[in-house]
Amino acid sequence: MVLSNAKGSIPLYMQIKDLLVARVTEGEWVPGDIIPSEMQLARELNVSQGTVRKAITELVENNVLVRRQGRGTFVATHDGDRALFHFFHIVNDNGTKILPESKTLSCRRKRASRQEASKLNLSSGAQVVCIDRIRILDNQPTLIETIILPAELFGDLGQRQARNLPNTLYELYETQFGITIHRADEQLRAVAATDRDASLLGLEAGSPLLEIARTALTLDGTPVELRISRCSTSKHYYQNAVF
């Protein structure tokens, strides 16, 4: 890529931002990597350090990069707390975040339904990995999750033993498949518990459940996971803060 500072062109710092994003999405830098220092990048790109800084600052705000004073700037990883809580909005009644445990029910391959294929930008009938699991909060089964992944990207996940699946899948996606979830769009509805829901969660059939239909995207906007969670909200709720 060539930078341009001609009149009327896109600002330099934005071009640099795009360039840095490209290096991440193309795998030149992977999560956890340290990137060159601001001075190194400035020299390489023939701009001033301040311009590089502005580009990096915006990427830090977007959770793409992480700065550590005295050490350097790193590609953000989604391990630890971030993996667990950044995309997890269920808290218990007194508002405290809780560590969910997971019990995988099944993990198998199948053909994508039309809707699934459409939402994941797959050709109709493409193979997907389908994971069913229950999440336990405060020792109570609270959430039923169905996860759909393109088999193309998550090849051997379909053959894996269900028990081998870790609690924090997004960490697994990142470390095992090089796929970093960067954004999620969620659609929330209230639905009635099916018989299966009811028996898994220990409720009456027809009880109201909170259904969260999530599409998770990578940094370049590719949808790579569908996740439908049906959640009992008698002891927990979905927390959202709007600024």
Add this chain to the structure above:
Amino acid sequence: MVLSNAKGSIPLYMQIKDLLVARVTEGEWVPGDIIPSEMQLARELNVSQGTVRKAITELVENNVLVRRQGRGTFVATHDGDRALFHFFHIVNDNGTKILPESKTLSCRRKRASRQEASKLNLSSGAQVVCIDRIRILDNQPTLIETIILPAELFGDLGQRQARNLPNTLYELYETQFGITIHRADEQLRAVAATDRDASLLGLEAGSPLLEIARTALTLDGTPVELRISRCSTSKHYYQNAVF
């Protein structure tokens, strides 16, 4: 306020940020006002323009200020689309935002319940204004709202005729009462429709509804509105994007 640049003190730009916020919260500048230019503020505060700029930049990101190139920097207003959509997450099935109409059922004063008083930081038994209304989306009654406001801040709202209430209350709060909603915390649950819910929304009693319990806060963190929305999600859903 005195700025300090001593070793170990809070960075200047943050102190300036606080100072600017204070001028807004104390009403020295009100929404829509233009604030002094970066150069003027820099001279007044004895710092460089770049430092003022950094403070302003963060406040723009927080939706406190708005920049208009060639004109100046203004205190953000919540009129127009922002008032309507920034805090409104219900969209219809194909994902398009819709303009909700409102039908006010009642608007009266009463004593705050314990929970209400606690959430609004009021002394127990303080007067509150209580608004009941229905919101119509796509010509279908979809949402039942109950709104609780401290009477102390919204004095004459309780005496107002119900029909005089506009659709976008947050605009009214700002223009009539000088209260700008800056942030909202929402707690979402699935609940069963009561008989009243059911008859108002034209559903069966016991149907699952999405309940959104919102606490709305001003810039300085004071809670000034409680709002409980019970929403039929058969034709609509709650949309949330996480980055």
Add this chain to the structure above:
DNA sequence: CATTTAAAGACTTATATAAGAGTTAAGCTA
């Protein structure tokens, strides 16, 4: 002469560069 149009200037934010002092973390050396 009155009105419209165009140019100029002033002011503001936006972008870019440069430089120095401060803070933090890691590794090396004694």
Add this chain to the structure above:
DNA sequence: TAGCTTAACTCTTATATAAGTCTTTAAATG
């Protein structure tokens, strides 16, 4: 281990140019 050195980000100041908005002035037009 204690202290030093180095390298990185952080904060602040300074300066210059670009670009957008508005007002004033001047010119052109009818």
